[in-house]
Amino acid sequence: MEAALVTLLARSTREQLYAPALAPVADIVDTVRYPVLSAVARFGPISAADIAIHVGTDRTVASRHAAALETAGLLTRDVDPADARAWLLQLTPRGRSVIRGIRSRMAATIEASMADWPDGVADAFVDGLERFSRALTE
Amino acid sequence: MEAALVTLLARSTREQLYAPALAPVADIVDTVRYPVLSAVARFGPISAADIAIHVGTDRTVASRHAAALETAGLLTRDVDPADARAWLLQLTPRGRSVIRGIRSRMAATIEASMADWPDGVADAFVDGLERFSRALTE
DNA sequence: TATTGTTATACTCTATAACTATA
DNA sequence: TATAGTTATAGAGTATAACAATA
Numbered sequence A, B: 001m002e003a004a005l006v007t008l009l010a011r012s013t014r015e016q017l018y019a020p021a022l023a024p025v026a027d028i029v030d031t032v033r034y035p036v037l038s039a040v041a042r043f044g045p046i047s048a049a050d051i052a053i054h055v056g057t058d059r060t061v062a063s064r065h066a067a068a069l070e071t072a073g074l075l076t077r078d079v080d081p082a083d084a085r086a087w088l089l090q091l092t093p094r095g096r097s098v099i100r101g102i103r104s105r106m107a108a109t110i111e112a113s114m115a116d117w118p119d120g121v122a123d124a125f126v127d128g129l130e131r132f133s134r135a136l137t138e
Numbered sequence C: 001t002a003t004t005g006t007t008a009t010a011c012t013c014t015a016t017a018a019c020t021a022t023a
Numbered sequence D: 001t002a003t004a005g006t007t008a009t010a011g012a013g014t015a016t017a018a019c020a021a022t023a
Helices: A002-009 A011-025 A034-043 A048-055 A059-071 A093-113 A121-136 B002-009 B011-025 B034-043 B048-055 B059-071 B093-113 B121-136
Strands: A075-080 A083-091 B075-080 B083-091
Touching: A002 A011, A002 B002, A002 B011, A002 B034, A002 B093, A002 B121, A011 A093, A011 B002, A011 B121, A034 A048, A034 A059, A034 A083, A034 A093, A034 B002, A048 A059, A048 A083, A059 A075, A083 A093, A093 B002, A093 B121, A121 B002, A121 B011, A121 B093, A121 B121, B002 B011, B011 B093, B034 B048, B034 B059, B034 B083, B034 B093, B048 B059, B048 B083, B059 B075, B083 B093
Parallel strands: none
Antiparallel strands: A075 A083, B075 B083
16 A cells, blocks of 8 residues: 555656646646645635645745636635635636536546446545545544 | 545645654655655666656656665665666665665554544555556556 | 734755766 | 766745734
């Protein structure tokens, strides 16, 4: 298992998995900004500080990526009515459309690589993957 | 699944999974050199050019990491008897001992995070992970 | 006093280009 | 001519430090 994990965690694997899904929108979303966009999609409206926690980077990094995604028209930043220091990040209709396309292409890539797996193995893997991911973020 | 995959592929996840396993040898093996060491353990004796393919980086990067690991006494570089241009990388006894320790600590971390999983789920996950990793490298 | 967000800066890691030596 | 390995250089991405504004 160690070998499989080392392979999966390699930087090149991330590029390899993201590249085909991001290709059509490569000019506005790259492999480092996509995690921010994905987190806003899942947890928004959310502040940049909380995004940083989910994405696992420093606040300054999340802030810069969010600014870039705002410039690209994929998300908006509105003052948090409950805290004037914070900005709440939220997807624009264009952002929602872009992420829908990315997810659908990513799913196609993944499903293709599992096409010849025995029945049930893929479902069990996805189940385990979700458990493992949850364990990491707790 | 997309969310779980984004989490797993995050740079911070790699650090989080490797950190406890590498801590005792942090002065000689870090998270970017470990994949090189692991590949030498699995495929050695092997040339730097082939290591680069397995690790998914450029030749120059693999070469530098290998040089550092040699300086640390974890691997040796001997001229390939079949090709005087190439150097064959191979673990030293110390290198084997170090990687044994890393793998055992990594296994402990992973097993701990799966401790409360239902019977069979962990095995199915590992099976799927290995299949998925193989699909990525082909 | 602590926290949010931002900017300037330095650091790490990587790829590209150029070179030598060998096939 | 092509490939293995190395070194110098530039680029991308990140964290640290310092700042203003608000809790």
